[in-house]
């Protein structure tokens with residue numbers, strides 16, 4: 001059975017879908033169930049056209065035997081879902097700010113440390129780590145504490161956008177007005193984040209299911225790992241959680 005290509009639409013046959021799905025899963029942990037063939041068609045049709053592949057089989061063959069780092073990065077960009085915005089899930093940030101930070105300062109202080117190390121483990125376009133950075137900057141007890149925020153993602157295109165730190169109205173809609181006034185400049189409807197906030201965050205490309213990549217970090221006080229494991233199957237979830245566990249400094253129960 002072969003994949004069909006017309007000027008307007010291409011479809012994936014069941015066997016090619018399963019092989020592409022498995023290839024993506026092995027590389028990313030993202031699992032596309034059998035009833036979501038349309039998801040891969042939607043996400044990959046653009047890549048296929050850009051690269052002039054005649055069929056999904058040709059693309060799969062290329063991915064397996066000829067793809068370079070850029071091709072794999074393009075695949076990751078295509079299959080990831082990058083929805084995010086500033087101050088998403090505000091109750092988590094409240095617990096972080098009011099409960100976790102004091103506890104971390106106390107325990108790190110007891111060990112003679114004056115630092116706090118946070119990782120935003122699937123940061124997309126940066127709204128989450130930059131929200132964390134603004135919260136840290138607002139806390140007077142952290143003025144003389146060294147603040148390190150690492151932010152990572154598997155998609156290069158979102159990381160590039162995160163480093164630019166320029167946002168539209170959708171992203172900033174939940175930011176409290178006092179933060180908006182203090183940390184953003186309105187440049188004709190594009191909201192430009194201040195250097196003070198940007199300078200606290202170090203962006204990296206880390207795949208959450210790759211042990212060597214996760215192990216670049218260590219001694220973390222808090223890991224934000226939000227809205228990413230939902231795309232993984234149980235096996236990939238367990239792997240990611242176990243790798244994250246290993247890079248934490250303490251476990252708070």
Ligand SMILES: C[S@@+](CC[C@H](N)C(=O)[O-])C[C@H]1O[C@@H](n2cnc3c(N)ncnc32)[C@H](O)[C@@H]1O
Nearest residue numbers: 028080083084122124154155207208226227228
């Ligand atoms: C929906 S966004 C979540 C953004 C942010 N954490 C939030 O809650 O607003 C999910 C992100 O996970 C990233 N992602 C997917 N698989 C990943 C993997 N294996 N390793 C690292 N990041 C991954 C995607 O590229 C995407 O940017």
